[in-house]
Amino acid sequence: MRNYKFMAVENLSTRDKKYLWHPLTQHKLSKPQLPIVKAKGALLYDEDGNTYIDGIASWYTTMYGHGNEQIISAMTKQMQKLDFVMFSGLTHEPAIELSEQLMAILPENQAKIFFNDNGSTAIDAAIKMALQYFHNHGERRDTLIAFEDGFHGDTFGAMSASGLSSYNGPFEDFLLKVIRISIPKEHNLVSVKNKLKTILEENDCAAFIFEPLVQGAAGMKFHSAQGLDDLIQLCQSHDVLCIADEIMTGFGKTGMDFASENLLNKPDIICLSKALTAGMFPLSITSCSQKVYDRFLSDEVQKGFFHAHTFSAHPIGCAAALAGIALLNSPEIKERRAYIEKAHGRFSREIENHEKVGNVRVKGVILAIDLQLKIERYGNLRDELYRFFLERGVLLRPLGNTIYVLPPYVITNLQLQKIYDTITEVLNTF
Template identity: 45%
Template sequence: MSLVERDLKVIWHPYTQMKTALPPVPIVRGEGACLYDENGKCYVDAVSSWWVNIHGHAHPYIAQKVAEQLNKLEHVIFAGFTHPAAVELAERILQILPSNQQKAFYSDNGSTAVEVAIKMCLQYWHNQGINRTKILAFKNAYHGDTFGAMAVSGRSAFTAAFDNLLFEVEFIDTPDASNIEGLKSQISNLKSDLTCFIFEPLVQGASGMLMYEAKYLEELMAHCREKGVLLIADEVFTGFGRTGKPFACNHVSVQPDIMCFSKGLTGGTMALGLTTCTQQIFNAFLSDDRLKTLFHGHSYTANPVACSAGLASLDLFLDPSTQENIDRIAESHNKFASKIKDHPKIRTTRQTGTILAMEWETGSDTSYFSSLRDRLYQYFLEAGIILRPLGNIIYILPPYCITNEQLNYIYSKIESALDEL
C-alpha cells in the first residue's frame, strides 16, 4: 500500500473537504526552499509551509541544536520548574521587541498565544474589580481556530457552525484616510466597555493578504491607548521579518501592551507559542490572593526542544545575511508586481515586505471558495511549485533562503498561468 493510500485510510486533513479533495502529495524530505516527494520531484515551497518556515527546510544548524537538546532534556513540567532554553529564548526575544515588553508566557501555537493574550486582558480588568469585557477587533480578522481566537476573528464560513457560541466582539473596518476619524469616535463611545483591541498589524493574512497603512494603525493605536484600551498585536504571521522589518510593530511608534508569536518563532521546525506583555499587565496578577493567578497552561509549555529550535532560528534570523535576503525578496516582489499589475486578469496586486499578493479577476467578488482556486493550485503543483491560493488570491511568501532563480521560476509560472487559465 502506498503512502497516499495509507494516509487516506487513517488521516483527516485540516481545511480539507475529504470527499472531494485531491489526494495529498507525499513529501519525504526537504532542503532549502524545496520539498521532495517520494519520487524525487522537487516542489518550491512558495508559501513557507503555511508561513512557518523562514530559513529553509531541514536547516542543519537548527537540526544540530535540536539534537543537542534532545540528548540533555526533552521536557520538564513548567509549573514550578524552569530550564535554560526557555529562559534564554525569553531573554533574547524580549531584547529585540518594543522596549515595553517585559514578560514572556509560553504556549503551544498561534491560537493558544492569542487565547493567552485575551485571557490576560480580561483578567487584568477583573483583578482590579473593573467591569470591562468587550473586545475590539477588525472585520475580516483571523486569529486562530480555538474558540477564543475564533471569537475575535471575523465571522465567516469558517465560524458559521459556532457563531451562536462565540462571545460578542465589536468589529471595525481597517483604518484609512476616509474612516479613521469615524473609527476613533466609535472607540470613544465604547471606551468604558472595551478591555482590549486585537489586530493583525499591517496584513490580514488568511483573509486574502489584505493590507493597510502603518500610519493609520498608529493613529488608531494611539487613540486606544488614550482611552485606556489595551493593545494586542497578533504577530503570529507578521513576526520575524515578513513585513520587511523584524516585527510589523516596528513600523509604528506606539507600542502594544501584548504581543503574540508562533509560526516563524522556531523557524518552522516545531510548534511553539509565545505571548509577551508589559510589566503593568504582569503586575495586575501579582497578589497574595491566589484567585488573581493567571490560570492557564499546557502540558508542553516551554518545551525545551522547541525552545532550542527557537534559539537556533533566532541566531539565523539575527545574522545580517537574513535581512539582506528579506530586502532582496521584497525588491524582487516589487519588480514583479510592477510588471504584471496592468495585466487584464489581475484585479490588484499588493505587497508588504516579503509578502506579495495578486488578486485574479473572476468577474465576481473575491471569494475563498472561488472555483479558480483548485485550478490554480493544481497548475502550480504540476509545475513543481507549492502555492496555496486563498480563493482567487495568489500569494508568494517564501523562506528567506529562496534563490533568485527559484523566485524567477515562480514568477514565470504565474505569468504562464495568466495566459493559459
C-alpha cells in the same frame, strides 16, 4: 510541464485516506493529499521524486529553509542534555535565554514572556490575560474589538476574535462578545476612528486585537500603520489593552523584525508562533508589558494567571527558537530578505497593468496579487489555481482569488523567478 499525479503515490495516499482527517478539507469533494517524503531548503519532494518550490514557507513557518542544519544541530544538542521538563515550579536555561533574546528584539515596552504551544493558544492566553487584567481590579469588561475579516486561530477565544464566517459559521452563537471595525486606510480613517470612539463609549471593552499591517487569511490585506497607530492610541486612552497578533507577521516578514516596530504606540500584548521555531517545533509565546504583568501580582493566589500547557517552554522548541533568532539577525538572512523584497517589487511593476490583475502589493517578503477575472473559467478557482501551480512544481495556496508569495528567506534567485514565471503563466492562461 510535470505530471504530479496525486494517485501515482498510491501507497501513502491509500494509507492516508484510511484513517486521517485533514484540516480545512471537505473530504467528500477533495482529491487525495499529495504525500511529501523529504524537504530541504525551499524544496519539497514527493514519493515519485518530483520537487516543488515551497512558495509560502509551509504557512510562513520555515523561513530559514527546510532541514536547516544550524537549527537541527541546536535541537539535537538540547535533546541530549535536557529533553523535557514541566514549566510549573521548574525552569531551565533554554527558556531563560530565549526570553533574554526576545526582549532584545521585541518592542521596548514588552517585559514578560508567557509560553504556549501554538498560535491559537497564544491568542487565547492573550484574551484571558486581558479579561482577567480587569477582573483582578474589580472590573467586568466583556467586549473585544477586532477587525472585520481578521483571523486569529481556531480555538474558541481565537475564533471569537476572528471575523471569517467560513471558519466560524457553526459556532457564532457560542463565541465571546466581539465588535468589529474596518481596517484603517487613508480614505476611511475618520469614519473608522469615529466608530471606534462610539464602541469605546457604549461598551465595556477589555481589548483590541489585530493583525498589524497585514491580514493574512483575509487575502493578505494591507492597512495603514498611521491609521493603526491612531486606533491603538484611542484604545489605550480608554485603558483598553491592545493585542498584536504577530503570529504571521513576526520575524522579518514585513521588512522589520516585527510589524509592531512600525508603530509609535506599542501594543500591550504580542502573540508569536510559526517562524518563532522556524517550523521545527510547535511553540508559541504571549509577551506583555510590565503594566499587564503587575496586575496579576497579589497576596491573593487566585489573582495569578492560572493558565497552563503541558509542553510550555519545551526545551527543544526553545533551542530551535534561539537558533532561529541567530539566523534572523545574520548578515546572510538580512541580505536575502532585502533581495526578496526588491525582487517582489520588480515583478509587481511588471504585472501591475495586466488586465487580469486587480491589485498587486508588496510588504517585506510578502507579495499579494488579486486576480480580476471576468468569468470564473473553472468551478472552484482556488482549487484550480492550486493544482495549476503544483503541476508546474510550485506550492502556492491561493486565498480565494488572491495569489500570494511568502517564501523562505533562503529561496534561490532561480527558484523565486520560477514562481514569478508560473504566476505570469496563470495570468496568460486563466
